[in-house]
Amino acid sequence: MTTLLRSAKLDVANDDRVGLFDLQRQRARLESDLKARIEAVLMHGQFILGPEVDTLEKRLADYTGAPHVVAVSSGRDALMIALMAMGVKPGDAVFVPAFTFAATAGAVASIGASPVFVDADPVTYDMDPADLERAIAEVKAEGRLKPAVIMPVDLYGLPADYATIGAIADRHGMTVLADAAQSMGGVYHNKRVGALAPITATSFYPTKPLGCYGDGGAILTDREDLADRVRMIRSHGRQGTGDAAMVLGLTGRLDTIQAAVLLVKLDVFDVELERRRAIASRYNAGLAGVVGVPAIPADRDSAFAIYTIRTARRDRVRTLLDEAGIGTGLFYRLALHQHPAFCDYAIRSLPVSEQLANEVIALPMHPDLSDEEVDRVIAAVKHAVAKA
Numbered sequence: 001m002t003t004l005l006r007s008a009k010l011d012v013a014n015d016d017r018v019g020l021f022d023l024q025r026q027r028a029r030l031e032s033d034l035k036a037r038i039e040a041v042l043m044h045g046q047f048i049l050g051p052e053v054d055t056l057e058k059r060l061a062d063y064t065g066a067p068h069v070v071a072v073s074s075g076r077d078a079l080m081i082a083l084m085a086m087g088v089k090p091g092d093a094v095f096v097p098a099f100t101f102a103a104t105a106g107a108v109a110s111i112g113a114s115p116v117f118v119d120a121d122p123v124t125y126d127m128d129p130a131d132l133e134r135a136i137a138e139v140k141a142e143g144r145l146k147p148a149v150i151m152p153v154d155l156y157g158l159p160a161d162y163a164t165i166g167a168i169a170d171r172h173g174m175t176v177l178a179d180a181a182q183s184m185g186g187v188y189h190n191k192r193v194g195a196l197a198p199i200t201a202t203s204f205y206p207t208k209p210l211g212c213y214g215d216g217g218a219i220l221t222d223r224e225d226l227a228d229r230v231r232m233i234r235s236h237g238r239q240g241t242g243d244a245a246m247v248l249g250l251t252g253r254l255d256t257i258q259a260a261v262l263l264v265k266l267d268v269f270d271v272e273l274e275r276r277r278a279i280a281s282r283y284n285a286g287l288a289g290v291v292g293v294p295a296i297p298a299d300r301d302s303a304f305a306i307y308t309i310r311t312a313r314r315d316r317v318r319t320l321l322d323e324a325g326i327g328t329g330l331f332y333r334l335a336l337h338q339h340p341a342f343c344d345y346a347i348r349s350l351p352v353s354e355q356l357a358n359e360v361i362a363l364p365m366h367p368d369l370s371d372e373e374v375d376r377v378i379a380a381v382k383h384a385v386a387k388a
């Protein structure tokens with residue numbers, strides 16, 4: 001157990017070990033720019049909503065194609081603030097995938113609305129539109145909750161099927177809120193994440209494809225009214241510098257120092273994404289036929305926040321990889337309805353999500369992995385699967 005815990009720790013890469021993530025190599029590569037940007041914030045002293053936050057919001061709007069971007073305190077806060085801005089309330093049903101991080105459903109339940117779990121597509125692992133239709137029909141038939149929002153997650157960085165999900169939302173008079181915490185840089189139908197749904201929430205958690213050095217997130221939308229409400233909610237409900245709380249708000253702002261870090265990382269973001277995709281292709285080529293490898297539909301591209309394989313003997317394979325010096329992670333060991341915190345919402349059968357939770361393993365993925373390290377991981381996986 002101790003060795004598994006060690007392998008899940010961040011930044012464990014050294015000569016003997018290939019780390020699951022490794023932020024130190026990127027820091028070394030970007031060090032002088034990072035220091036200059038952070039130093040500039042220390043000197044001007046506007047630590048809250050300083051000029052770097054403004055610049056970051058504009059640059060992310062340019063990059064994603066989303067007309068309005070509001071930087072906030074974390075990915076989970078981005079989801080919660082978006083739901084508050086949309087007027088979601090107790091009695092509303094928000095359809096979320098069962099196979100995702102706890103924050104997706106946590107944001108919904110925290111504002112008193114009800115998460116309704118939808119099973120995963122067995123090929124992409126994203127929300128299955130066919131099961132979404134079934135879940136909506138069930139909620140309507142029961143009549144207790146009002147279907148309000150569909151919240152797909154771009155799992156591991158792969159955009160969900162927004163065309164199909166958007167059409168379902170339109171048909172039932174619902175809105176789509178994209179949980180794009182893992183997928184900044186992902187592409188669907190030639191558009192970037194941020195411009196795929198009426199409103200999108202993302203995370204800048206350090207290990208995300210675009211990560212800062214603490215907590216951070218953003219809300220991206222093409223609706224000016226929503227953007228205005230989001231700006232108020234992130235700052236205690238106040239409009240601009242006014243004293244009056246116009247709506248119920250919270251302390252949801254992104255720190256200026258985090259925006260400064262993100263500006264440096266945005267400069268190299270496309271190069272890093274390209275490297276992530278090249279690593280994923282190398283893994284796929286080496287591991288197809290040995291384990292289940294990610295299937296990327298032709299109409300989209302993943303940001304590869306996480307690279308995940310699938311094998312029935314997951315726990316044994318993971319132990320062998322740990323012994324071989326390969327860092328791995330389990331995203332996720334439990335589907336949401338299996339978490340004690342969400343037992344009140346565990347009313348649907350979700351077999352694909354449960355099977356994925358038993359079979360997935362994340363392999364090392366970050367833009368500073370060398371080809372030699374990727375090959376070492378591939379060889380170790382082949383060896384582990386043969387022995388497991």
Ligand SMILES: Cc1ncc(COP(=O)(O)O)c(C=O)c1O
Nearest residue numbers: 074075076101103104181203205
């Ligand atoms: C799918 C998903 N949603 C929401 C979040 C929450 O983001 P944060 O950790 O920035 O609050 C995460 C973060 O890991 C995530 O993976």
